[in-house]
Amino acid sequence: MLLNTEIIYYKSHIYILFDLNALKTENMTTTKPAVVIIGNGMVSYKFCEKLIAKSSNFEIIVFGEESRPAYDRVHLSEYFNGKSAEDLSMSPLTWYADNGIHLHLNDPVQEINREEKTVHTLKGINQHYDYLILATGSSAFVPDIPGVEKQGVFVYRTIEDLDLILAYAANAKEAAVIGGGLLGLEAAKALIDLGIKEPHVIEFAPRLMPRQIDQAGSKMLQMKLNELGLRIHLNKSTSRIGGEDKIDALHFADDTQIHVDMLIISAGIRPRDELAQLSGLKTGTRGGVVVNDYMQTSDESIFAIGECALHEGMIYGLVAPGYEMADVAVNTLCDSEKSFSGYDMSTKLKLIGIDVASFGDPFIAEPDCRSIVMDDSHKGVYKRINISNDGKHLLGGILVGDATSYNMLLQTVKNNIILPPNPEDLILGSRGESANDGSGAMSLPDDALICSCESVSKGAILHAVKEDHITTLDGIKKCTKAGTCCGGCVPMVKDLIAGSLKESGIYVKNVICEHFNYSRQELLDVIKINNVKIYDEALDHFGKGDGCETCKPVVASILSSLWNDVIVKQAPTQDSNDRYLANIQKGGTYSVVPRIPGGEITPDKLIILGQIAKKYALYTKITGGQRIDMFGAHVNDLPDIWEELIDAGFESGHAYGKALRTVKSCVGSTWCRFGLHDSVSFAIEIEERYRGIRAPHKIKGGVSGCVRECAEAQSKDFGIIATEKGWNLYICGNGGSKPQHAQLLASDIDKETCIKYIDRFLMFYIKTADPLTRTATWLNKMEGGLTYLKNVILNDSIEICGQLETEMQGLVDSFHCEWKEVVTNPELRKRFVHFVNAPEKKDPTVEFDTFRTQIKAKDWL
Amino acid sequence: MIINTDIELQAEASIEWFLACNEEDVPENGGACIDYKGEQIAIFNFTRRKEWYATQNLCPHKQQMALSRGMIGSAGESCEPKVACPFHKKTFSLLSGECASGEDYTIKTYPVKLSAGQVFIGIQ
Numbered sequence: 001m002l003l004n005t006e007i008i009y010y011k012s013h014i015y016i017l018f019d020l021n022a023l024k025t026e027n028m029t030t031t032k033p034a035v036v037i038i039g040n041g042m043v044s045y046k047f048c049e050k051l052i053a054k055s056s057n058f059e060i061i062v063f064g065e066e067s068r069p070a071y072d073r074v075h076l077s078e079y080f081n082g083k084s085a086e087d088l089s090m091s092p093l094t095w096y097a098d099n100g101i102h103l104h105l106n107d108p109v110q111e112i113n114r115e116e117k118t119v120h121t122l123k124g125i126n127q128h129y130d131y132l133i134l135a136t137g138s139s140a141f142v143p144d145i146p147g148v149e150k151q152g153v154f155v156y157r158t159i160e161d162l163d164l165i166l167a168y169a170a171n172a173k174e175a176a177v178i179g180g181g182l183l184g185l186e187a188a189k190a191l192i193d194l195g196i197k198e199p200h201v202i203e204f205a206p207r208l209m210p211r212q213i214d215q216a217g218s219k220m221l222q223m224k225l226n227e228l229g230l231r232i233h234l235n236k237s238t239s240r241i242g243g244e245d246k247i248d249a250l251h252f253a254d255d256t257q258i259h260v261d262m263l264i265i266s267a268g269i270r271p272r273d274e275l276a277q278l279s280g281l282k283t284g285t286r287g288g289v290v291v292n293d294y295m296q297t298s299d300e301s302i303f304a305i306g307e308c309a310l311h312e313g314m315i316y317g318l319v320a321p322g323y324e325m326a327d328v329a330v331n332t333l334c335d336s337e338k339s340f341s342g343y344d345m346s347t348k349l350k351l352i353g354i355d356v357a358s359f360g361d362p363f364i365a366e367p368d369c370r371s372i373v374m375d376d377s378h379k380g381v382y383k384r385i386n387i388s389n390d391g392k393h394l395l396g397g398i399l400v401g402d403a404t405s406y407n408m409l410l411q412t413v414k415n416n417i418i419l420p421p422n423p424e425d426l427i428l429g430s431r432g433e434s435a436n437d438g439s440g441a442m443s444l445p446d447d448a449l450i451c452s453c454e455s456v457s458k459g460a461i462l463h464a465v466k467e468d469h470i471t472t473l474d475g476i477k478k479c480t481k482a483g484t485c486c487g488g489c490v491p492m493v494k495d496l497i498a499g500s501l502k503e504s505g506i507y508v509k510n511v512i513c514e515h516f517n518y519s520r521q522e523l524l525d526v527i528k529i530n531n532v533k534i535y536d537e538a539l540d541h542f543g544k545g546d547g548c549e550t551c552k553p554v555v556a557s558i559l560s561s562l563w564n565d566v567i568v569k570q571a572p573t574q575d576s577n578d579r580y581l582a583n584i585q586k587g588g589t590y591s592v593v594p595r596i597p598g599g600e601i602t603p604d605k606l607i608i609l610g611q612i613a614k615k616y617a618l619y620t621k622i623t624g625g626q627r628i629d630m631f632g633a634h635v636n637d638l639p640d641i642w643e644e645l646i647d648a649g650f651e652s653g654h655a656y657g658k659a660l661r662t663v664k665s666c667v668g669s670t671w672c673r674f675g676l677h678d679s680v681s682f683a684i685e686i687e688e689r690y691r692g693i694r695a696p697h698k699i700k701g702g703v704s705g706c707v708r709e710c711a712e713a714q715s716k717d718f719g720i721i722a723t724e725k726g727w728n729l730y731i732c733g734n735g736g737s738k739p740q741h742a743q744l745l746a747s748d749i750d751k752e753t754c755i756k757y758i759d760r761f762l763m764f765y766i767k768t769a770d771p772l773t774r775t776a777t778w779l780n781k782m783e784g785g786l787t788y789l790k791n792v793i794l795n796d797s798i799e800i801c802g803q804l805e806t807e808m809q810g811l812v813d814s815f816h817c818e819w820k821e822v823v824t825n826p827e828l829r830k831r832f833v834h835f836v837n838a839p840e841k842k843d844p845t846v847e848f849d850t851f852r853t854q855i856k857a858k859d860w861l
Numbered sequence: 862m863i864i865n866t867d868i869e870l871q872a873e874a875s876i877e878w879f880l881a882c883n884e885e886d887v888p889e890n891g892g893a894c895i896d897y898k899g900e901q902i903a904i905f906n907f908t909r910r911k912e913w914y915a916t917q918n919l920c921p922h923k924q925q926m927a928l929s930r931g932m933i934g935s936a937g938e939s940c941e942p943k944v945a946c947p948f949h950k951k952t953f954s955l956l957s958g959e960c961a962s963g964e965d966y967t968i969k970t971y972p973v974k975l976s977a978g979q980v981f982i983g984i985q
Contacts, residue, residue, distance in 0.1 A: 514936070536890070536909060546909050548934030549945035549952065572891025576930050576947030579891075584947055588926050835896040836886040845901070845926050861924040 032059045033130035035333065036119055038109045038275065040064025042073060043306030043322035044135035045090045050330040052099050058333070060101045061127055063119070065108035066158060069093055074319055074486065077186045079162050080193040088159070112279040114299055131301050131333060134276060134289055135326075138269035138307040138317070143178075147241025153263045156187040165264065169194040172262035176200035176250055178238060179266035180208040182349065187264045188230050189352040200231045200258060202238060202250065204267075212347060212358040216375055217400045220382035224354050224401065269317055271308045284310040293339035295329040303329045316343055319485065320453045327455070344414070344452070348399075348406045348488050355403035360396025360413035361386065369395050372424050376401075383427040385409065392418055394426070407492045408441075411448050441492045442499035450492050453485030461493060465500045473497065510770050513550040515543045520696065521768045524558045533563060535573040553578070554771045557658055560694035561766045564814040566821050567657075567694075568828055577656035580832065581818055582638055586857035587846055590638060591631040592618070593655035594645050595691060598665045598683035598703075599626025608648040616641055619854045625662030625700065627653060632855050634842045639829045642819040651817040654692055658772075660699045663687035664712065668705035668722075677722040679705035682751065686720075689755065690762065692815050696769040696778075699762065714742045717775040718758050723747065727754050731761055731789075734776035743779075743786055746794060756805065760793045763804040876972065876983040881915075884978050892944065894918050894929035895982065902971060902982055903929035905955065907942060910935075914955040915971035915982050920946040922966060928953070936961060 035051065035058045037044050048060060064070070071088040079088065086092075096103040104125065111120040112132065119127050140155035142148055152172070154165050169175070175196045177188045180203030191199040201208075207218035208225075222232050241263065242249035251257045271288040282290040282298035288310025295303045295311075304310075305325040307317055316322060321343035331338035346359035362384075365371065369386040376382070381401035387394055394412045399405070409426060411417070419426075441450075446459035464470045464479045476493055477483050483490045511517050516539075518526070523542065532538045535555050539547055553575040560567055571579045582590035594609070609628055613620045616637050618630040633641055642652075655661060665683035669675030683703040690699070702713030703720045713719025719730040725748040733742025746757060769778040782788060791797035822828045833839040848855035879897055887893040887906040895902045901918035918926050931944045933955070942955040952961045953968050960966040972983035 515934075539909075545940050546907070546933075546935035546942065548936065548943070549932040549950055552932050552934065572888050572932070575932070576927075579930065584927070584930070586925075831888065834894055835901075836882045836893040838896045841896060843901075843926055844899075 032057055034059045034061060034128055035131045035133060036127055036129035037062045037133040037135055038119065039135035039137055040066065040070045040103065041135060041137045041306065042070055042090060042319055043326050045070035046323045047133060047135060047305060047326035047329060048101055050327055051333065054330055055334050062101060062103045063107055063109045063121055064103070064105050067106050068159065069096065069103060069105065071159065076162065077190045079159065080190045085159050109275060112275055114279055131303065133329060134302065134304040134308055135306050136272040136275065136308045138271050140265065141268040141270040142265050143267050145238050145241055147247070150241055150243050150247045151245055152247040152261055153241065153265065156183060156264050156266045166194065168262060169196060172196060174260045175262035176202055176258065176260045177264045177266055178202045179268065180232065181211065181266070181268065182209060184266040185351050187266045192229060198229045198231050200233060200260065202233050202236045204237055206235050208232065209356065212356065212362065213398050213400060214363060214384065216373065217382050217384065217398045220377065220380060220400045221354065221356060223377065224380050225352065228352055269307060271310065271315055273308055276304070288315050293341060294332045295325050295340060305329050311340060312342065314342070318345065318347065323453060324455065346410050348403050355399060355401060357399040357403040357406040359406065359410045360394065362396045362398045364395055372427065374427050385423065385427055387419060387423050391423065394419055407489060411444050415445050415448050441495040450496065451482035451489045454481040456480045456482035458496060461496045462500045465497055466504060471497060471501060512554050512771060513548055515539065515545045515547050515551050518542065520554060520771050524562070524767055527558055528562055533559065534570060557694050557696065564811050566816065567818060568822055571831065580635060580638065581652065581656055581822065582633065583656050585631055586860065588843060589632045589634055589846055589857070591629050592633055592641055593623065593627055593629050593653040594650035595653040596627040597687040598663060598680050600680055600684060605648065612641060612644050617855065619856065626664050627662060632848060634846065635832055635834050636842050639823055639832050643823045646820055646823055652819040657694060658697050659692060659694050660690040663701035663703060665703045666705050666710035672705060674708060675705035676724065677705055679703040679711065679722060682720065689812055693811050695766045697772050697774045715739065716742060718761065720754060726750050729754050729757055732775040732779040734774050740776040745790060757793055759808040760801050760804045763808045764792060876985055878974055878981040879984055881980045881982045884975065884980055887980070890933065892929040892931065892933065897982065897984070901926055904973065904980065904982065905933050905944065907933060910942065912942065913973040913975065913980065914942065915973050916944065916953065916955065916958060917969040920948060920951060921968060922946065922951045923948060
């Protein structure tokens with residue numbers, strides 16, 4: 001057996017390398033050699049995928065102990081917010097069958113007979129193997145705390161665990177997680193999702209995520225997690241789990257205790273090496289099957305990959321190195337030369353919505369390096385980079401709260417890129433006038449690893465774009481698999497696609513959809529120049545096919561922005577909300593929002609809103625934009641409701657449209673003892689100026705009467721804040737899923753100048769933004785950024801301001817209340833029915849529940 | 862082919878035509894909803910293609926009576942006519958009823974007949 005071996009010396013270890021060719025000829029019979037895989041997790045799946053891609057000369061047999069085929073354990077916690085077991089599945093059962101893989105589920109292997117080369121399973125199968133792959137993964141490490149056997153104590157590892165947790169959490173009020181690492185914090189998030197208020201997290205170490213981040217990073221993370229309602233206890237050692245049969249308390253070594261009726265233990269993983277031990281394979285003293293650089297165990301026909309494998313004293317608890325091991329094992333089986341030489345443990349993850357990343361050597365400290373640290377507890381961002389003492393190279397770092405620069409930093413470490421003279425720019429951003437031109441990814445060397453999960457290099461992506469002419473993200477995903485695992489590299493992949501197209505001289509634009517090969521800005525221009533007034537005309541001249549739900553609302557919005565016609569006249573090209581001039585809600589009823597400019601309303605009008613809501617049995621709520629929303633209106637009732645509202649002096653609030661929503665205000669100098677100017681009057685003036693104007697997305701404004709900023713104007717698309725000398729104007733702020741503060745456009749300006757600038761700003765946005773792009777994203781993508789925009793608006797650098805002002809004035813002058821048009825037009829009113837053959841009949845499937853003395857929509861079925 | 866036609870004819874014979882509404886009751890290039898003995902049917906006036914379609918009004922995704930309020934259009938080189946539910950933009954072929962957004966839903970489709978400005982829906 002050992003005839004064809006060679007001995008190599010590598011990293012001061014001695015390895016004996018077996019010639020597998022020799023092994024194969026020895027075992028080769030007329031049938032294909034059998035590769036048996038024990039375990040059906042992500043790494044096992046990846047092994048199968050890679051093996052069938054590389055060779056069809058093997059018979060593949062997989063034994064899994066769970067009832068489901070391999071699923072995505074990395075995103076396990078998404079099971080609690082709606083993803084089903086099927087969503088998490090790596091591939092359906094048919095995939096195995098289609099590829100000739102024999103998959104045995106629910107059938108764990110119980111014994112390996114190395115002499116006869118067979119495995120024996122629980123269900124009694126005796127399976128011969130030529131090569132055996134151990135992909136048994138790991139189990140949750142449960143520390144030896146008295147009471148762990150009590151009811152209500154769980155681990156967090158499999159979908160079955162999650163189902164048990166789900167069932168038990170329904171009756172639990174207080175819960176805790178032992179373990180402040182990645183999985184522990186995910187488990188705590190899951191508890192919040194399950195309705196547990198303020199779960200406890202108990203960590204033995206003095207900091208959270210001790211493997212990834214340092215003390216200061218942990219402090220920042222802890223602050224952010226506290227805000228989200230987690231109660232973190234560090235330096236805590238649990239001595240006992242209290243309770244009769246069920247857990248009712250956790251007792252700690254420092255004689256304190258907390259009351260809990262549920263506990264999830266997530267204190268780490270333990271490699272599953274029982275089978276290997278039983279069969280006499282070499283295992284580590286602290287667990288794990290010892291493997292060489294080719295993933296072979298001490299028995300050369302048995303391999304171990306993933307979390308059960310112990311390579312040079314390391315267990316790799318991440319999926320990316322597991323995939324790499326699978327690749328090495330496949331290559332070894334197929335006689336290609338590939339070895340495993342450790343794996344970079346850099347990670348970036350989103351933990352409960354908080355970015356956490358560490359890369360390179362995060363913990364290296366002075367005097368071996370110099371560290372630059374940014375610790376901003378105001379924004380909740382902590383960044384640390386470690387640079388070499390000569391200032392030339394990046395060695396590693398930690399990011400908490402904002403990891404947008406992770407990919408670039410990681411590439412800088414991996415490719416040993418020489419640092420710029422001011423390396424602090426890497427974490428602080430460029431602070432001079434020149435903005436980042438986004439060419440970052442293109443400046444990397446070709447062998448830079450972009451997708452580390454699937455080992456896809458920059459060169460491979462560029463090749464796919466340039467040689468195979470694949471220009472979409474989905475195409476690249478299919479062709480190279482980049483971005484298909486954790487998705488962290490997707491922004492870089494996008495940049496590379498755009499960058500390499502640009503390099504090839506191909507003009508990159510975001511076309512609207514398959515029917516219009518134009519960007520929104522181009523389409524707006526051609527529609528304007530050609531005086532197009534209706535959707536079908538635009539489609540006939542500039543598009544193809546019959547349109548769709550993407551281009552119809554875009555064109556409808558462009559037509560409105562250009563001509564400001566009554567939108568209901570072209571109702572079927574409008575999105576449902578614009579078609580019925582109301583917001584469709586769960587259950588198919590609509591909500592009604594009259595305009596309340598600046599949030600100022602008289603008692604009489606308040607009473608009328610109350611009376612109308614009562615009359616039509618509507619649910620009422622104050623909105624975030626300081627107005628009153630009335631929910632649960634049948635489509636048939638909308639015109640009558642609006643008739644009454646209009647009679648009382650209300651008008652449409654355009655809450656249904658991609659249009660100006662509200663201009664929020666604080667009470668200002670008329671009442672407030674701090675107020676500098678009358679913010680309410682200014683807010684009303686501005687809201688009435690821009691009401692009804694259609695834009696690529698909704699627009700919100702705010703006016704604050706002093707620097708205390710009670711109107712939260714800096715979170716709006718345009719925000720105005722009173723100063724001693726006038727007003728400061730901020731633009732491109734955004735709440736929503738990716739909040740962004742508005743940036744200062746001009747300071748201490750008077751009202752007229754302020755309005756002039758907003759006119760120019762909004763009109764420029766309306767004319768140039770992509771569909772459904774808020775002003776913040778529009779600015780982020782703009783070449784030249786704020787500096788450019790300032791030049792356009794303040795200095796008229798592209799000589800467009802006069803035109804923008806005229807066009808805006810045109811829209812302001814042509815304002816009309818859309819609901820008034822409907823209410824006074826019997827033909828338009830007729831459209832507001834549920835059944836055209838029974839106009840009086842309301843939708844009988846609409847049902848409400850009673851909730852806090854009001855109605856609420858029935859839950860989704 | 863001949864056999865197919867026979868089957869179609871047989872099928873035709875067993876269809877009961879229900880008078881749904883007048884042509885002008887359904888907006889051009891849009892939809893409307895019909896009450897047929899307690900069943901809700903969405904009917905689409907695809908003026909641009911000079912075609913009419915009818916489907917169930919219920920979107921199977923979240924069980925909402927909404928397809929008649931969706932936008933219609935076409936997909937792909939073959940210009941497959943489709944409707945998008947206003948709730949979450951799941952799209953369905955108006956020909957086969959199959960969901961084009963990748964899910965395993967199918968909606969019921971009905972034949973439509975026009976006669977003297979009146980719209981009939983075929984019920985089998």
